[in-house]
Amino acid sequence: MTKLLRLLDPHRLQSLLLAVAAIAAWEGLCRLLHVSPLVLPAPFAIAAKLQSFFVTGTIWSHLWATLVEIILGFVFGVLAGLVIGAMISLIPIVERLVYPYLVALQTIPKVAIAPLFIIWFGYGLTSKVVITALICFFPMLVSVVAGFHSTDQDQLDMMKAFGATKWQTLVRLRIPSALVLIFAGLEIASVLAVIGAIVGEFVGAQAGLGYLIVALNFSLDVPGVFAVLIVLSIIGLAMHGLMRTVARRYIFWIRRNEPPVMA
Amino acid sequence: MVNFAKQNAQRRSDPSLDRSGPALIRIASLEKRFTTRSGEAVTALSNVNLDIRENEFISVVGPSGCGKTTLLRILAGLTQASSGSVQFGGEQITEPRTDVGVVFQQAMLLPWNTVLANVMLPAHLKNDRSVATAKRAEHLLAFMGLKDFTKKYPFELSGGMQQRVSICRALMREPRILLMDEPFGALDAMTREMMNMELMRVWSEERKTVVFITHSIPEAVLLGDRVVVMSPRPGRISEVVDVDLGRPRTLQTMGAPRFGELCDYIRSIFGSESNTVHAL
Numbered sequence: 001m002t003k004l005l006r007l008l009d010p011h012r013l014q015s016l017l018l019a020v021a022a023i024a025a026w027e028g029l030c031r032l033l034h035v036s037p038l039v040l041p042a043p044f045a046i047a048a049k050l051q052s053f054f055v056t057g058t059i060w061s062h063l064w065a066t067l068v069e070i071i072l073g074f075v076f077g078v079l080a081g082l083v084i085g086a087m088i089s090l091i092p093i094v095e096r097l098v099y100p101y102l103v104a105l106q107t108i109p110k111v112a113i114a115p116l117f118i119i120w121f122g123y124g125l126t127s128k129v130v131i132t133a134l135i136c137f138f139p140m141l142v143s144v145v146a147g148f149h150s151t152d153q154d155q156l157d158m159m160k161a162f163g164a165t166k167w168q169t170l171v172r173l174r175i176p177s178a179l180v181l182i183f184a185g186l187e188i189a190s191v192l193a194v195i196g197a198i199v200g201e202f203v204g205a206q207a208g209l210g211y212l213i214v215a216l217n218f219s220l221d222v223p224g225v226f227a228v229l230i231v232l233s234i235i236g237l238a239m240h241g242l243m244r245t246v247a248r249r250y251i252f253w254i255r256r257n258e259p260p261v262m263a
Numbered sequence: 264m265v266n267f268a269k270q271n272a273q274r275r276s277d278p279s280l281d282r283s284g285p286a287l288i289r290i291a292s293l294e295k296r297f298t299t300r301s302g303e304a305v306t307a308l309s310n311v312n313l314d315i316r317e318n319e320f321i322s323v324v325g326p327s328g329c330g331k332t333t334l335l336r337i338l339a340g341l342t343q344a345s346s347g348s349v350q351f352g353g354e355q356i357t358e359p360r361t362d363v364g365v366v367f368q369q370a371m372l373l374p375w376n377t378v379l380a381n382v383m384l385p386a387h388l389k390n391d392r393s394v395a396t397a398k399r400a401e402h403l404l405a406f407m408g409l410k411d412f413t414k415k416y417p418f419e420l421s422g423g424m425q426q427r428v429s430i431c432r433a434l435m436r437e438p439r440i441l442l443m444d445e446p447f448g449a450l451d452a453m454t455r456e457m458m459n460m461e462l463m464r465v466w467s468e469e470r471k472t473v474v475f476i477t478h479s480i481p482e483a484v485l486l487g488d489r490v491v492v493m494s495p496r497p498g499r500i501s502e503v504v505d506v507d508l509g510r511p512r513t514l515q516t517m518g519a520p521r522f523g524e525l526c527d528y529i530r531s532i533f534g535s536e537s538n539t540v541h542a543l
Contacts, residue, residue: 154367154369154371155371155373157336157341157367158365158367158371160341160359161339161341161359161363161365162359162365162384162385162388163360163385163389164388165388168388172373172384172388173373176373176375251375252375252416253374253416253417
């Protein structure tokens with residue numbers, strides 16, 4: 001009941017109406033102006049294609065392949081970002097020695113080196129996971145480093161004044177402080193993971209939604225391409241939504257910073 | 264002014280008013296110099312001498328830049344003196360001590376911990392998880408009128424309540440001395456007066472030596488046994504003024520003629536240093 005009420009919230013209702021109106025206009029214009037489906041397919045044609053994907057079951061193996069790439073790549077990339085980011089933040093010598101090179105490495109466009117990974121790791125799952133992990137790694141790394149740097153100096157003094165050891169300050173203050181930006185990094189990485197997997201599949205693959213887009217494009221099935229794009233954006237939204245939900249649970253003190261109700 | 268000095272002398276000779284013991288804190292020829300980022304040398308504190316007795320309430324008042332916060336940081340062991348000595352019960356202060364409690368300008372609570380966990384922080388840092396400690400935390404919170412808020416988080420509390428939690432935390436390990444750095448500066452005037460009364464109540468219950476830093480002259484006079492008046496560039500003590508107002512003091516004390524005289528007198532100290540008069 002409350003969920004239904006939230007859907008009926010005027011702002012949500014307005015944006016929902018806007019979407020419906022846009023889709024209706026799109027459909028209307030396509031019909032009225034006889035736009036070729038090769039240029040811009042109408043929404044109903046895309047919906048029909050999407051339905052047939054699931055009815056015939058052709059999409060499942062591709063969907064599964066891409067999902068595995070996204071999740072494995074995300075997990076490895078994020079874990080590497082966390083570990084190396086924490087080391088850079090907490091061990092000064094690592095920061096001095098390693099960080100400049102990592103930043104330099106970051107300037108290389110990952111898309112440009114994707115073909116290399118195909119050569120090194122083959123057309124299978126591994127190359128896609130490596131590319132996805134690499135794309136997730138940097139935003140995560142930067143977020144972790146920034147997170148550890150964001151600890152409030154006055155809070156550090158407070159811990160010191162109450163006699164906290166370095167370890168206690170780390171566990172009780174620095175890590176929780178860093179969480180806010182770490183979760184921001186996770187949010188960014190979750191969206192980039194989808195891009196990473198698709199880029200990898202574009203360069204060379206035997207299965208996956210990116211591979212499917214290339215194949216459909218080749219046979220000029222534009223409604224099919226649009227249908228896959230919808231599936232991809234749903235995956236992206238789901239990943240992002242999941243991260244936000246987890247973040248809201250673990251950094252509950254952040255978004256509730258509204259003025260106190262009790263005086 | 265002559266009259267005032269005479270009264271001050273009378274007060275000192277009156278043993279019934281004397282709540283002092285031997286000096287608990289002895290600050291002698293304390294000096295603190297900083298080098299700014301541009302390489303400029305700044306003297307934050309110069310030739311500061313002060314004895315603070317056990318159970319005494321010392322207010323420190325002065326314009327910004329007079330080094331009062333630096334003085335408190337040195338007392339807290341967070342900053343090292345450049346020269347001179349600061350002794351606590353005969354020991355040199357070089358690092359934070361467990362028998363010193365600090366209340367900062369902002370409440371500085373850990374937002375991810377409940378009110379109770381925040382108050383117990385100093386005990387937890389010493390791995391003290393005894394029942395007696397939890398009892399003490401709850402007693403302190405109840406005394407501060409926060410009995411129903413122990414399980415709340417700081418963001419659910421008003422600024423005044425957060426600062427009360429912060430005072431409870433400072434009192435947690437039963438410190439011998441409580442250092443307070445403009446603790447009510449961020450609060451609105453009404454809450455501030457309420458907190459002043461609250462602090463008086465705490466001080467009468469848990470007899471402590473208090474060093475209270477403020478930039479409000481009335482607040483300094485209302486709370487303190489003595490008011491240390493500081494001036495900037497370089498930060499130094501201009502004068503130490505005895506507050507001969509009886510206790511307990513209430514908000515009505517502020518209406519007493521003597522209260523007004525004392526405030527005027529302290530203001531006149533700043534007035535005689537023409538370059539600081541605008542800072543107040």
